[in-house]
Amino acid sequence: MQKTASPRPTRTVDAGLMASLAGLLREWLPRQRWFAGKDRPVTDLALLSMTELFPGCLHLLVHAGHSAVPSPGGAPPAGDCYQLLLGVRQHLSPRLGKALIGRAEEGPLAGLTVFDALQDPRSAQLLLDRLRHPGTAGPLRFEADPSVSLPAGLVPRLLDAEQSNSSLVYGDAFILKLFRRIQPGVNPDLELSGALARQGCGRVPAPVAWFRTMHPWEATLGVLQPFLRDASDGWTLALDALASGDDFTAQAHQLGMATAEVHLALASAFPSGAHAENGRTAAAMTERLELAAHFVPALQPHVPGLRTAFGTLAACDPGPPAQRIHGDLHLGQVLRAGREWFVIDFEGEPSRPLAERRGVHSPVRDIAGMLRSFDYAARQRRPWRPEWARRCREAYCAGYALRAGWDPRKKHGLLRAYETDRAVYEVLYEARHRPDWLPVPMAAIERLAVRGA
Ligand SMILES: Nc1ncnc2c1ncn2[C@@H]1O[C@H](COP(=O)(O)OP(=O)(O)O)[C@@H](O)[C@H]1O
Numbered sequence: 001m002q003k004t005a006s007p008r009p010t011r012t013v014d015a016g017l018m019a020s021l022a023g024l025l026r027e028w029l030p031r032q033r034w035f036a037g038k039d040r041p042v043t044d045l046a047l048l049s050m051t052e053l054f055p056g057c058l059h060l061l062v063h064a065g066h067s068a069v070p071s072p073g074g075a076p077p078a079g080d081c082y083q084l085l086l087g088v089r090q091h092l093s094p095r096l097g098k099a100l101i102g103r104a105e106e107g108p109l110a111g112l113t114v115f116d117a118l119q120d121p122r123s124a125q126l127l128l129d130r131l132r133h134p135g136t137a138g139p140l141r142f143e144a145d146p147s148v149s150l151p152a153g154l155v156p157r158l159l160d161a162e163q164s165n166s167s168l169v170y171g172d173a174f175i176l177k178l179f180r181r182i183q184p185g186v187n188p189d190l191e192l193s194g195a196l197a198r199q200g201c202g203r204v205p206a207p208v209a210w211f212r213t214m215h216p217w218e219a220t221l222g223v224l225q226p227f228l229r230d231a232s233d234g235w236t237l238a239l240d241a242l243a244s245g246d247d248f249t250a251q252a253h254q255l256g257m258a259t260a261e262v263h264l265a266l267a268s269a270f271p272s273g274a275h276a277e278n279g280r281t282a283a284a285m286t287e288r289l290e291l292a293a294h295f296v297p298a299l300q301p302h303v304p305g306l307r308t309a310f311g312t313l314a315a316c317d318p319g320p321p322a323q324r325i326h327g328d329l330h331l332g333q334v335l336r337a338g339r340e341w342f343v344i345d346f347e348g349e350p351s352r353p354l355a356e357r358r359g360v361h362s363p364v365r366d367i368a369g370m371l372r373s374f375d376y377a378a379r380q381r382r383p384w385r386p387e388w389a390r391r392c393r394e395a396y397c398a399g400y401a402l403r404a405g406w407d408p409r410k411k412h413g414l415l416r417a418y419e420t421d422r423a424v425y426e427v428l429y430e431a432r433h434r435p436d437w438l439p440v441p442m443a444a445i446e447r448l449a450v451r452g453a
């Protein structure tokens with residue numbers, strides 16, 4: 001990997017900086033789509049790392065704590081570390097009005113305007129330049145695949161999608177995903193897409209450049225990949241098909257095959273585990289259910305029925321061996337370009353600890369995620385079309401079986417338990433982020449609880 005000295009001076013953590021930023025960020029952070037702590041007040045903000053990436057642009061890692069809120073089971077105080085790129089200027093041009101965070105009143109930035117630098121095309125361009133020239137900036141390490149040459153001058157635009165991270169598209173040629181919630185360690189989105197590309201698996205856009213920090217611990221911060229220009233995501237395609245009354249089973253079948261290809265490539269790239277230990281998995285699922293019911297009272301009446309579904313899992317045949325999986329597979333994580341499906345966003349569920357996300361799991365978990373997604377799509381329009389979802393599920397499983405050599409439909413108990421676990425996750429997610437959507441997973445919960453009982 002080519003390394004050059006940083007072309008710009010960098011500063012290390014400036015303890016006084018939060019005097020300027022804390023008040024502004026306390027207001028701004030909870031309004032961001034990717035901020036996970038919306039349902040809890042931010043009680044403390046701490047600066048973990050600060051690097052002046054280029055003049056007028058600060059790269060920060062900030063810990064947002066919610067310590068006034070008691071953690072269930074006496075767990076450590078709740079909170080998350082976030083990556084921020086802040087611009088600092090005397091005046092912000094009106095064209096950047098939407099990027100405004102506020103005017104600092106105190107501390108070293110007093111009197112200056114602070115804004116979200118990702119919304120500023122000039123800053124976004126300088127960020128790509130950093131990736132084009134591998135090297136270091138303070139604790140940050142910029143790295144690239146030496147076989148790929150990144151052109152200069154690509155015009156950036158910030159993707160305006162419902163995202164848990166932030167993505168910049170450069171000249172419709174590359175997409176840079178900046179992870180927002182940062183945990184120590186390698187992010188599986190880089191780890192798995194890189195490994196799949198090295199396996200020759202054509203189902204993922206291969207990473208071409210990335211950056212990470214070494215302070216306060218090592219962590220992946222962003223990944224640049226080729227942008228699939230004319231792609232549509234599976235969610236949009238499914239909703240279009242539902243709206244026009246079109247069949248989606250051919251696409252679902254191909255998607256099942258694509259999922260199996262990714263699973264096979266992951267199984268070759270990483271050591272697999274023994275057969276999944278269903279007893280331990282069932283115990284973990286039950287624990288997650290109880291935790292979710294603690295936060296979402298609507299779940300409570302269904303707990304006994306759902307517990308039975310997990311009890312059945314403990315007695316099931318072990319199913320396929322545990323292996324590295326996608327971890328958060330649904331229709332929004334697949335793109336169709338031409339006649340091919342691509343799989344993106346291998347980050348796993350960002351709310352789960354990184355060590356767990358980087359562990360081995362049953363591939364049934366991914367399959368259950370996609371099956372739940374067909375159900376979500378079918379519930380977007382009234383009247384609900386359960387037949388549409390059922391046919392997609394069948395086709396998807398048949399496609400999977402064709403490539404994988406085993407049929408998910410023959411693993412009833414496993415599939416039901418993983419679907420239940422996924423629906424419990426969805427309930428918690430929707431309750432926190434999109435309460436209007438809560439009825440969608442709750443309908444599945446009601447169905448699965450009755451079947452479990
Ligand atoms: N390689 C790509 N080509 C085209 N669009 C992409 C690509 N990667 C991501 N996208 C778009 O960005 C969206 C969000 O990407 P994703 O990796 O799922 O981010 P997040 O972690 O925030 O969910 C996708 O739904 C898709 O629309």
Ligand SMILES: [Mg+2]
Pocket residue numbers: 332333345
């Ligand atoms: Mg995603």
